[in-house]
Amino acid sequence: MARIRTIKPSMFTSLTVCSWPIPVRWTFAGLFTYLDDKGRGLDEPRLIKAELYPLDDAMTARKVAAHLDVIEKIGPLCRYLVDGVPYLHITSWAEHQRINRPTESRIPPCPTHEPEGLFGPIGGAR
Secondary structure, eight states: OOOOOOOOGGGGGOHHHHTSOHHHHHHHHHHHHHSOTTSEEEOOHHHHHHHHOTTOTTOOHHHHHHHHHHHHHHSSEEEEEETTEEEEEETTHHHHOOOSSOOOOSSOOOTTTSOHHHHOSOOOOO
């Protein structure tokens, strides 16, 4: 099933987002299509590059990784490990997206922002 995501106009005037170089902003906007309905995904720059920039040979996984570093340092991106597997999520996901019929995430929740006791048991990532 295709995901439809939106970008709020306020993103274009966000002091945080506007502090990033334009390519980083584009990657951030693209994450809304890469991440699942809970705002979670695998922290794998090669997969993100493949999904967001499939026909752009100038964009590399290394550049995507650098973009993610900027977003994590200054913005709403959290990277975390569960059982040695790297994941990421947008901590302000609910502010940006309203999912009509959300599907359950196959990605485990962030232990920092979504601790087990607050949201129920950690769901199956595998």
